[in-house]
Amino acid sequence: MDEQGRRDDVIERELSRALRARAAAPAAGPHLDADTAAAWIERRLDPQAAQSTEAHLASCADCQAMVATLARITPEPEPAAGSWWSVVRRPWLVPATAAAALALVIWVSQAQRPAPSTQAVTTQARVQEVEPAGPEAQQSLEFAAPSVGQAAADGPTPERQRTEQLQKRIAGRDQPDAAASRSARGEPTAPAPAAIPAAAAVADRADAEAKVAATPQVGDLRALEGAAAARATPPAAPAAERQEAERQEAAANAAPRALSESARFSALQRAVELHVIAADGTGRWRRAGTTLEFAAGPNAPFAAATLPFDASMLAAGASPGGRVCWLVGRSGAVLVTTDGTRFSRVSAPAPVDFVSVSATDARNATVAAADGRRFRTTDQGATWTVLDR
Amino acid sequence: MAAMALWQLDPSTARRLHRDAKAAQWGVSADTFTRAVERGVRHALGGDPTDPAQIERHLKSLRLGDLALACACAEGHEQAWEHFIQEYRPMLYRAAAAIDPSGGARDLADAVYAELFGLSQRDGARHSHFVYFHGRSSLATWLRAVLAQRHVDRARAGRRLAPLPEDESPAALATSPQPPEHARFVGLLRTALVAALGRLDPRGRLRLACYYAQGLTLAQIGRTLGEHEATVSRQLARTRAALRADVEQQLRDSGLNDDAIAECFTAVAGDPGPLDLTDLLQPADGKNPVGGRSRS
Numbered sequence: 001m002d003e004q005g006r007r008d009d010v011i012e013r014e015l016s017r018a019l020r021a022r023a024a025a026p027a028a029g030p031h032l033d034a035d036t037a038a039a040w041i042e043r044r045l046d047p048q049a050a051q052s053t054e055a056h057l058a059s060c061a062d063c064q065a066m067v068a069t070l071a072r073i074t075p076e077p078e079p080a081a082g083s084w085w086s087v088v089r090r091p092w093l094v095p096a097t098a099a100a101a102l103a104l105v106i107w108v109s110q111a112q113r114p115a116p117s118t119q120a121v122t123t124q125a126r127v128q129e130v131e132p133a134g135p136e137a138q139q140s141l142e143f144a145a146p147s148v149g150q151a152a153a154d155g156p157t158p159e160r161q162r163t164e165q166l167q168k169r170i171a172g173r174d175q176p177d178a179a180a181s182r183s184a185r186g187e188p189t190a191p192a193p194a195a196i197p198a199a200a201a202v203a204d205r206a207d208a209e210a211k212v213a214a215t216p217q218v219g220d221l222r223a224l225e226g227a228a229a230a231r232a233t234p235p236a237a238p239a240a241e242r243q244e245a246e247r248q249e250a251a252a253n254a255a256p257r258a259l260s261e262s263a264r265f266s267a268l269q270r271a272v273e274l275h276v277i278a279a280d281g282t283g284r285w286r287r288a289g290t291t292l293e294f295a296a297g298p299n300a301p302f303a304a305a306t307l308p309f310d311a312s313m314l315a316a317g318a319s320p321g322g323r324v325c326w327l328v329g330r331s332g333a334v335l336v337t338t339d340g341t342r343f344s345r346v347s348a349p350a351p352v353d354f355v356s357v358s359a360t361d362a363r364n365a366t367v368a369a370a371d372g373r374r375f376r377t378t379d380q381g382a383t384w385t386v387l388d389r
Numbered sequence: 390m391a392a393m394a395l396w397q398l399d400p401s402t403a404r405r406l407h408r409d410a411k412a413a414q415w416g417v418s419a420d421t422f423t424r425a426v427e428r429g430v431r432h433a434l435g436g437d438p439t440d441p442a443q444i445e446r447h448l449k450s451l452r453l454g455d456l457a458l459a460c461a462c463a464e465g466h467e468q469a470w471e472h473f474i475q476e477y478r479p480m481l482y483r484a485a486a487a488i489d490p491s492g493g494a495r496d497l498a499d500a501v502y503a504e505l506f507g508l509s510q511r512d513g514a515r516h517s518h519f520v521y522f523h524g525r526s527s528l529a530t531w532l533r534a535v536l537a538q539r540h541v542d543r544a545r546a547g548r549r550l551a552p553l554p555e556d557e558s559p560a561a562l563a564t565s566p567q568p569p570e571h572a573r574f575v576g577l578l579r580t581a582l583v584a585a586l587g588r589l590d591p592r593g594r595l596r597l598a599c600y601y602a603q604g605l606t607l608a609q610i611g612r613t614l615g616e617h618e619a620t621v622s623r624q625l626a627r628t629r630a631a632l633r634a635d636v637e638q639q640l641r642d643s644g645l646n647d648d649a650i651a652e653c654f655t656a657v658a659g660d661p662g663p664l665d666l667t668d669l670l671q672p673a674d675g676k677n678p679v680g681g682r683s684r685s
Contacts, residue, residue, distance in 0.1 A: 003651065006654065006658070007633055007637075007654050008629065008630075008633060009658070010578075010654045010657050010658050011582070011629055011632055011633045011636065012629060013658075014578070014579065014582055014657060015582070015597060015601050015629070015632070016601040016602075018579075018582065018583070018586075019597060019598050019601040019602035020601065020602050022598075022602065023598070023602040023603070033521065034521065034531055034534035034535045034537075034538050035432070035521060035522060035523050035525055035526070035531060035534075036525070037534045037537075037538075038525070038526035038527075038530040038531040038533070038534040039525035039526040041526070041530065041534075041613060042526045042527065042530055043615055044450050044525055044526055045525070046443065046446055046447070046450075049433070051591075054591050054592060054595060055591040057591075057595050058591035058592070058594040058595040058598065059591075059594070061598070061602065062541060062545065064595070064598050064599065064602065064603055065541045065544070065545075065603060066534070066537045066538050066541045067537075067599075067613060068599060068603035068604075068605050068609075068613075069488065069537035069540050069541060070530075070533055070534050070537040070613075071599075071605055071609045071610075071612060071613045072487060072488070072605070072609065073484040073487040073488055073533050073536070073537065074530070074533055074612070076608075076612070077612075
């Protein structure tokens with residue numbers, strides 16, 4: 001240690017010793033009363049009184065001890081709710097803002113198109129063509145965007161290329177966006193991000209859109225469906241099924257203003273792969289065509305699970321952990337399993353299409369309907385409560 | 390000789406304050422509330438304040454709602470007490486638990502509560518400690534301050550009864566063998582340090598005392614002094630550096646050369662003796678800025 005550092009240490013030690021000795025020495029004379037001390041610590045004294053109080057505190061060990069005790073027992077103030085910096089520091093805000101901005105860009109670009117006929121369908125078809133084949137590839141790309149490189153090589157227009165790139169970027173940001181949306185609503189988020197299927201993320205955004213405008217806007221719907229389509233992983237589906245999907249998409253685009261909630265749900269459902277992973281990683285569920293499969297661990301093989309109906313009815317699922325899994329889908333479909341394989345249908349809160357679910361255990365879950373309503377159960381679906389929008 | 394008239398609130402202001410405080414909800418009359426406000430003004434600004442602007446500033450800064458509640462509790466208003474018990478008593482116990490997590494300060498909180506309720510009587514009337522709350526802070530902070538005050542009083546009373554530690558007793562110091570120049574160097578440096586401390590501004594001394602004597606964290610000091618934690622850290626470092634430079638300069642001024650100054654620091658570094666500096670941290674002018682107010 002150099003000489004300066006040694007001297008600093010000596011000064012510090014002497015300061016500590018001297019000030020402690022002073023604090024322990026008997027203090028005489030008048031002291032601050034509680035009223036003055038409290039007003040001083042809340043900075044409510046006028047400058048002159050504050051100055052004289054501070055001067056007294058600097059020389060009175062008794063009052064220093066009182067103020068120090070007061071400082072110790074006063075709880076830390078909550079950060080100001082309205083502080084712009086506290087808002088900026090929220091971790092979800094950056095991805096949420098970026099996603100919202102991208103959605104806006106897509107909406108603008110789509111709305112500016114003169115003829116909204118079949119271009120979106122063509123885009124989706126191209127995206128589907130470059131999807132990897134095989135279930136393992138599907139799994140790894142659950143939330144990943146499809147590659148647009150090959151589509152570009154096929155000679156897309158610059159506008160289409162830009163749209164595809166935007167869709168790809170949206171797909172990559174979906175997860176935090178959805179979590180942020182749930183968090184902002186005060187809704188319990190699913191324990192593991194992977195447990196929230198892409199459908200839930202899309203549905204949340206659709207939910208948010210529905211709140212902004214009571215009447216669905218064509219551009220909004222198209223942007224949402226475009227984003228969902230960009231994440232599609234349909235190569236396992238037969239070619240005929242794919243063609244049928246394209247046909248339906250084309251029909252939907254031909255009359256976009258007449259697009260019903262049901263049709264939108266249908267479009268979203270087809271576009272999004274269903275893959276649920278338990279929060280603790282001990283169980284996985286995935287849709288394979290019209291069946292649902294379950295794997296009892298990260299490396300365990302998938303086996304067919306028992307459903308009361310076709311898996312194509314399903315839209316989303318969530319697993320809080322272990323073998324518990326909730327699934328929701330079309331026409332009031334709400335299912336739950338506690339052993340991973342046997343799903344039972346529970347009574348639905350309404351005969352509507354459900355687009356997302358979050359759950360904390362086998363009894364507590366919240367489902368969101370395509371019309372924007374949300375319902376919560378605390379008794380495995382025996383009763384439901386409508387949540388405020 | 391006629392007694393000097395005490396300062397009084399004008400009736401229109403008194404009515405406005407009574408209304409703003411919603412004192413009527415606790416059954417506090419305008420007269421009672423006005424007397425409480427006047428008591429607070431005289432306490433804060435002196436017996437006969439003359440500066441209207443200063444009085445207005447004071448009145449504007451009052452926590453009128455809390456003052457109304459305190460008035461009602463002092464008068465024994467049942468609903469006010471229920472509200473106080475529900476809202477503030479748990480906070481009082483939490484503060485006691487923060488002082489001593491093992492529960493040792495719980496009786497202090499109970500004692501404060503009894504004082505607030507007014508178990509003691511003065512001139513045949515129940516005397517509630519609430520009359521000492523003047524609304525200059527929130528009621529919660531005032532309650533914590535009262536509790537902190539009781540805690541310090543008790544700790545100090547306990548220390549008076551405790552014997553001095555063996556190794557710091559004067560006898561032990563007297564028998565410590567020291568080199569011939571040691572005592573002189575130690576004395577010189579410590580005297581210089583006391584002088585340097587005396588030249589610090591009050592805030593600087595208070596910051597040092599909070600850190601070294603009271604053991605507050607930087608964050609706690611920051612909240613107490615209204616400074617950012619980083620500012621506290623930076624200021625402490627600056628003050629230490631300034632003190633060292635001041636001490637060195639004083640030693641130089643007393644005729645010591647650089648080698649002797651270095652020996653001073655070496656002597657103090659190896660000295661285990663305690664320091665009894667009763668004059669330490671006293672303001673340079675020796676005045677007590679608080680005046681003759683006694684603790685309440």
